[in-house]
Amino acid sequence: MDLDTVRTFVVAADAGQFQEAATELAVTQQAVSKRIATLERNLGVRLFTRTPRGAELTIDGQAFLPHARELLRVAERAVTSVRAGRRPLRVDVIASRVAPSGLMRGFHRAHPEIDLDVVMLLDIETAVAAIRSGEIDASFRAVAAPGRPLPDDIRSVRVLDESLQLLTGPAHALAGARSVTVARLAGHRIWMPGIVPGTEWGAYYDELVAEFGLTIEATGPNFGSDALLDTIADTPALATFMGEHTRLVWPAGHGLRRIPVTDPTPVYPHSLLWHRDNAHPALAALRAHLAAAGDDRDAAGTWAPSWAVPPDGAPGHLPAR
Incomplete structure (x- = not known):
């Protein structure tokens, strides 16, 4: 149904005269008459009766009027929902407890x-x-790895280098350390059941292992962070990695330790991805906020994987499988 004819019908019904409706719509009276005739033809009923006083609604016109008004309201809501700045900015943060969620907060x-x-x-x-597809406006990703370039229409910029920390239970050999070098971790069992092959974090830890000769075990089912913390607390032989900004809470009796890793400090390179044609004004505000709040990416004494998006936002890659 042509919304112009519906709008013309509503204006004519309110005005009671086609000439007044034509003036309000900035068209000719003939155009109003043609639009009303088209609508009547499509509906198969007469909507107006001409009288000496103007145009009066028929019974069918009276029945159609409230629905016509609702059609126009729905159309306006539809337009408003996608009008620049009116639609909420939709952003993927991967998970609720990780660094990107904190960035969005x-x-x-x-x-x-x-x-x-x-x-x-x-x-x-x-x-x-x-x-x-336009389902989301942006996503936080590490953007990995050799041989899997991002599509040409996707832009990315590195926004946060998150330092890696070692998490141990109270009886672990390194539990009392104020910090620990990467070299000192060689030979210790680091348990990370959440690593999924082919993911960005899988590619990240693969390169970390290859670079520093570490032992990371991804065995066993992944029952989530609570089960991981329980196991680390109770098993002196196991430790795990977590990001500096990962928000986890555990019972006081667990006695867990978060220990900085140094010489160099491994950092997880978070990047923001978006479509090059996305003109949502809040996306520009998000990028400006992240740029202003950004840390010193590629800082001295840190390590990031070779495939990480450079801080200047050069093209990234998808993870190899």
Whole structure:
């Protein structure tokens, strides 16, 4: 149904005269008559009766009028939902307890006036497809690895280098250390059941192991962070890695230790991905906020994988499988 004819009908019904409706719509009276005739033909009923006083609604016209008004309201809501700045900015943060979620909380505190939708997508290929389809506006990713370039229409910029920490139980051999060098971790069992082959973090830890000769075990089912913390607390032979900004809470009796890793400090390179044609004004605000709040990426004394997106935002890659 042509919304112009519906709008013309509503204006004519309110005005009671086609000439007044034509003046309000900035068209000719003939154009109003043609639009009304087209609508009547499509509906198969007469909507107006001409009288000496103007145009009066028929019984069918009276029945159609409230529905016509609702059609126009729905159309306006549809347009408003995608009008620049009116639709919430939709961003993928991967998971609720990791660094990207914290970055978005910081953005929300700085810009409470901006409506946000936060989603959590595990796989980078799913996230990239959602960006390209317009399902989401942006995603935080590490953007890995050789041989899997991002599509040409996807842009990325490195926004946070998150330092890696060692998490141990109270009886672990390194539990009393104020910091630990990467070299000192050689020979210790590092248990990370959450590593999924083919993911960005899988590619990250593969290169970390190859670079420093570490032992990372991804054996056993992944029952989530609570089960991981329980096991680390109770098993002196096991430790695990976690990001500096990962937010985890455990019972006081666990006695867990978060120990900085140094010489060099491994950092996880978080990047923001978005579509090159996305003009949502809040996306520009997010990028400006992240740039202003960004840490010293590629700082001296840190290590990042060879495939990480450079801080200047050069093209990234998808993880190899």
